Amino acid sequence: MKEKENNETKEDILTNRQGHPVTDNQNVRTVGDRGPTTLENYDFLEKISHFDRERIPERVVHARGAGAHGYFESYGTVGDEPISKYTRAKIFQEKGKQTPLFVRFSTVVHGLHSPETLRDPRGFAIKFYTEDGNWDLVGNNIKIFFIRDPLKFPDMVHAFKPDPVTNLSDPERMFDFLAQTPESMHMITFLFSPWGIPANYRQMQGSGVHAYKWVNEEGKGVLVKYHWEPKQGIKNLTQKEADKIQSMNYSHATQDLYDSIEKGDYPEWELYVQIMEDGEHAELDYDPLDPTKLWYKEDYPWLPVGKMVLNKNPENYFAEVEQVAFGTGVLVDGLDFSDDKLLQGRTFSYSDTQRYRVGSNYLQLPINKPKKHVATNQEGGQMDYRTNFSEHQNPHINYEPSTIGGLKEAKNPGKEHTPYVEGELQRQSISRENNFGQAGETYRRFTDFERDELISNLSQALASCREEIQSIMIENCTKCDPDYGKRIAEGIKKVTESRQEKMDKAVGEAEQMAHPSDPY
Incomplete structure (x- = not known):
């Protein structure tokens, strides 16, 4: 990036x-x-x-x-x-x-x-x-x-x-x-x-x-x-x-x-x-x-x-x-x-x-088709493979309303649900975001095993990110639960140090191979 x-x-x-x-x-x-x-x-x-x-x-x-x-x-x-x-x-x-x-x-x-x-x-x-x-x-x-x-x-x-x-x-x-x-x-x-x-x-x-x-x-x-x-x-x-x-x-x-x-x-x-x-x-x-x-x-x-x-x-x-x-x-x-x-x-x-x-x-398509009679005025389009167009009372009528044999509206099986909605039209997030409360509660409800796995997996993933991203994520975890943030910070540090040790070891081994001893 x-x-x-x-x-x-x-x-x-x-x-x-x-x-x-x-x-x-x-x-x-x-x-x-x-x-x-x-x-x-x-x-x-x-x-x-x-x-x-x-x-x-x-x-x-x-x-x-x-x-x-x-x-x-x-x-x-x-x-x-x-x-x-x-x-x-x-x-x-x-x-x-x-x-x-x-x-x-x-x-x-x-x-x-x-x-x-x-x-x-x-x-x-x-x-x-x-x-x-x-x-x-x-x-x-x-x-x-x-x-x-x-x-x-x-x-x-x-x-x-x-x-x-x-x-x-x-x-x-x-x-x-x-x-x-x-x-x-x-x-x-x-x-x-x-x-x-x-x-x-x-x-x-x-x-x-x-x-x-x-x-x-x-x-x-x-x-x-x-x-x-x-x-x-x-x-x-x-x-x-x-x-x-x-x-x-x-x-x-x-x-x-x-x-x-x-x-x-x-x-x-x-x-x-x-x-x-x-x-x-x-x-x-x-x-x-x-x-x-x-x-x-x-x-x-x-x-x-x-x-x-x-x-x-x-x-x-x-x-x-x-x-x-x-x-x-x-x-x-x-x-x-x-x-x-x-x-x-x-x-x-x-x-x-x-x-x-x-x-x-x-x-x-058979896997998507309802297992009941389908009657619609929609027609044509890509891959329309219907062969029986006489399902309707009058196949010449592909619109509604009609007095000469077209499809008719169904009766409503119950009273319509009519929720009341009022408010200004706006671009705005919901008022009760509470972005960290339930995340912290979930962390605390986890078993010790689940928390350990979470810290290990998340630390491994974040260790590959730049420090700016790590800092924000540690802050967010801390807002969820102080122990969550503390353990993630420690986990990232541990993973980073471990990777550096492995890299140093690999470099040392490569240098040894590049300068072998003279057996003669």
Whole structure:
């Protein structure tokens, strides 16, 4: 990386692709500081839509994946209460009701053929083929994320990807970004602990990460978070264990999942939800919509609602695992969005990416097609391979409304959820950032073993960075917890000294070889 220039020039000023100066590259425009985003966020839409088209045909993120078919079985209740109290979604209503699904597990940053032992969040995405159409629950293994504003997503991924000049992964690039993004400290704390390398996919937790909404028959909405708990137990890897596995098998997690299902040892997860009344919740020291924060179990208990069983491997990897397309906006009746800014940004980005990567008719592919009748006036586009266009009452009519046989609107199955939103349209971060509180709490809740691994892994990575970045990261860790910062500072020093000793020893050995003794 080049040293930072002292004097800024006109060329140093960030602009969009039209050449317009960007005066705020940190926040999308919202109604109030925590309200919904608006469609006229031009800089964000241009930035994210270009980002979605940066790779072909590989996914920009989550390229390396494995998948399986299975089913979801509803318990018909949420905890001890009937689930209809909170949501009218049909998938949950009947005890024992089974809904077919497809799951894709993945790593996030690295490419299609990268090892599955790398320190990286894991994707955990489920496509439910419900009677009301598809529902996609797109999440990760870790329950939080690095950032809270979607405007920063392309920057974050660019910082994590290899250097565009050398094509080499460089931890300094990543920490150059993260050090100046203090909300990431909670995710860093998890990622560099053993939780950053799950042992396999079967023994990995899953989470929707964001706060969503459930809506009941009366149109009342509550905030909800989703959590998948593996019945096989949870298992993570130390860095040494991961290195050993990687030397022998860089597809160990894919093989483990495939072999387990093939021999009839079907993995299962129980689905839990946390429920919170919708609102700002001024009593909390964080915003409940902030995806960098946990809702602690002791405050908002985990309530079981069903289980997932994976019982069939894909018949063709490319047709199913590669071409499956998920989107956070794919919800069915009774499920809704919250005003989480990152969730709303992802909702545009994910589906836009699939239209670019797979094609405008990606929903015609068998792995993506709903298992119910589809009737739409959309037509044409790349790879439209439909052969039966007489599904409609009158195939000549591809518009609505019509009096001569066109499609008609469906009746609303319940009262519409109509949350009230008011506020000034502005670019501003949320008022309760509290970037360090939960990161420190997580550090203190870790076992001694987890803390030791965190300090070792994070110190090793930061030792490769310049002192300016190290200083900021040590300061951020100290703000999380004084012991956290102290041990990271000591760890960086220890790693640096050890590397210098090894370098000096190597130089000495090289000099000896260059001046051998004369045996004659």
